[in-house]
Amino acid sequence: MAESKIHSIAEILAAHPCFAGLDPAITDLLGGCASNVHFANGRYLFKAEEAADTFYLLRGGDVALELRMPGRGRLTVQTLHPGQVVGASWILPPYRWRFDARAVGDVRATGIDAACLRGKCDDDPSMGYQVMQRFLPIVAERLQTTRLRLIDLYAPPAEVGNAL
Amino acid sequence: MSDVQTLDRPQAAQSGGMLPSIYEVRRRRRELADCVTLEMAPLEGAPLSFAPGQFTMLYVHGVGEIAVSISGNPGNGEALVQTVRSVGAVSKAVCGLAEGARLGVRGPLGVPWPVEQALGKHLMVVAGGLGLAPTRPIIYWALANRDRLKSISIVYGTRSPDQILYAPQLLGWSNTEGLQVGITVDRAGEDWTGRVGVVTELIAPMLHDPAETVAMLCGPEIMMRFAADALADAGVSQDDVYLSLERNMKCGIGWCGHCQLGPHLLCRDGPVFAYPAVRDLMTVWEL
Numbered sequence: 001m002a003e004s005k006i007h008s009i010a011e012i013l014a015a016h017p018c019f020a021g022l023d024p025a026i027t028d029l030l031g032g033c034a035s036n037v038h039f040a041n042g043r044y045l046f047k048a049e050e051a052a053d054t055f056y057l058l059r060g061g062d063v064a065l066e067l068r069m070p071g072r073g074r075l076t077v078q079t080l081h082p083g084q085v086v087g088a089s090w091i092l093p094p095y096r097w098r099f100d101a102r103a104v105g106d107v108r109a110t111g112i113d114a115a116c117l118r119g120k121c122d123d124d125p126s127m128g129y130q131v132m133q134r135f136l137p138i139v140a141e142r143l144q145t146t147r148l149r150l151i152d153l154y155a156p157p158a159e160v161g162n163a164l
Numbered sequence: 165m166s167d168v169q170t171l172d173r174p175q176a177a178q179s180g181g182m183l184p185s186i187y188e189v190r191r192r193r194r195e196l197a198d199c200v201t202l203e204m205a206p207l208e209g210a211p212l213s214f215a216p217g218q219f220t221m222l223y224v225h226g227v228g229e230i231a232v233s234i235s236g237n238p239g240n241g242e243a244l245v246q247t248v249r250s251v252g253a254v255s256k257a258v259c260g261l262a263e264g265a266r267l268g269v270r271g272p273l274g275v276p277w278p279v280e281q282a283l284g285k286h287l288m289v290v291a292g293g294l295g296l297a298p299t300r301p302i303i304y305w306a307l308a309n310r311d312r313l314k315s316i317s318i319v320y321g322t323r324s325p326d327q328i329l330y331a332p333q334l335l336g337w338s339n340t341e342g343l344q345v346g347i348t349v350d351r352a353g354e355d356w357t358g359r360v361g362v363v364t365e366l367i368a369p370m371l372h373d374p375a376e377t378v379a380m381l382c383g384p385e386i387m388m389r390f391a392a393d394a395l396a397d398a399g400v401s402q403d404d405v406y407l408s409l410e411r412n413m414k415c416g417i418g419w420c421g422h423c424q425l426g427p428h429l430l431c432r433d434g435p436v437f438a439y440p441a442v443r444d445l446m447t448v449w450e451l
Contacts, residue, residue, distance in 0.1 A: 079361060
């Protein structure tokens with residue numbers, strides 16, 4: 001019979017790509033702000049303009065970041081997948097989400113209380129620096145990929161003045 | 165002595181010459197709003213034999229000639245299969261050819277994908293937009309040689325769900341054992357349940373063993389640059405990355421110089437190159 005092991009929140013955090021390799025003392029501290037959550041397909045993790053009080057480390061299922069546009073319905077601006085982080089607006093004021101985050105399939109995630117984490121980062125700037133070092137690459141990568149999409153890479157040549 | 169790395173040129177690439185053979189359109193299939201696939205057969209002689217990655221010059225009488233990659237199955241020589249997007253006068257004329265119409269064909273031309281390099285390794289094909297057409301023969305080849313490859317991954321990015329080329333075939337491949345297909349689009353509405361994002365984001369999650377992977381890239385040049393970087397970041401050797409470049413080709417056999425990229429004539433020395441051979445040229449503004 002296969003053995004199943006129950007992992008502590010700190011172990012789950014340490015295994016997630018976002019926090020892998022972080023000082024165990026810090027993941028223990030982070031664990032105090034974290035809890036495991038589940039969202040059924042179609043449920044929203046958060047909606048635009050709500051307070052950015054919890055962000056998520058995605059462990060299973062996918063999440064669509066969306067905007068609602070009058071007359072055009074929901075537009076998906078990006079999808080996020082296991083191993084990725086859902087939400088970055090918790091880092092900076094005014095701590096409000098800019099997009100809707102919808103579960104695509106059943107989502108398993110670790111939710112992190114943003115106010116709790118911000119408080120711990122304020123109390124321990126060394127820890128805060130290490131946490132920010134984990135989030136800055138995520139934000140930078142999303143900026144870079146967004147820029148690539150702005151180029152409209154796949155536009156037909158006729159649309160970019162290169163029809164031969 | 166030049167330190168530029170080039171690939172061996174097959175005999176077939178040297179035999180195209182300037183004289184077109186007359187072909188007839190046997191079947192025409194619309195792929196996208198501005199894109200059709202033609203299946204053509206020669207009026208005389210044997211069907212054209214080609215290697216994945218090669219192209220032909222298609223000549224519409226009285227209109228002109230363009231270079232088009234071959235997108236059919238190299239193991240099935242019955243018809244010459246090519247997918248064309250209508251962007252200019254000649255490509256518009258090619259796309260407008262009806263079944264039974266005749267056109268001139270020169271080729272096959274160019275250096276093919278070095279598919280044998282992938283034998284015994286993981287093969288990853290990264291394609292963007294219409295770049296799936298020149299890579300489709302690799303996929304046919306890989307499927308025919310599945311037992312000799314560790315795995316086959318297709319990473320495909322395009323503008324929007326309605327711009328997915330060969331969509332039914334991609335769906336079929338995604339249900340094929342031993343073949344992993346990842347599709348992402350730049351933008352999507354609420355009826356799309358797949359990925360939205362840049363194709364480079366799919367590369368690392370779909371790699372099995374970077375040190376044992378050969379990657380072949382085709383798409384917009386910027387996409388290929390970033391894809392090559394993503395592969396390198398994930399641990400794939402740049403020597404194992406190949407890409408297909410595109411420039412305005414006129415003669416197709418290295419005479420006219422229209423498709424020059426630094427020391428290379430793409431029609432003759434390419435279009436397929438090992439990445440290290442062209443990496444630095446791809447960031448030179450004047451080229």
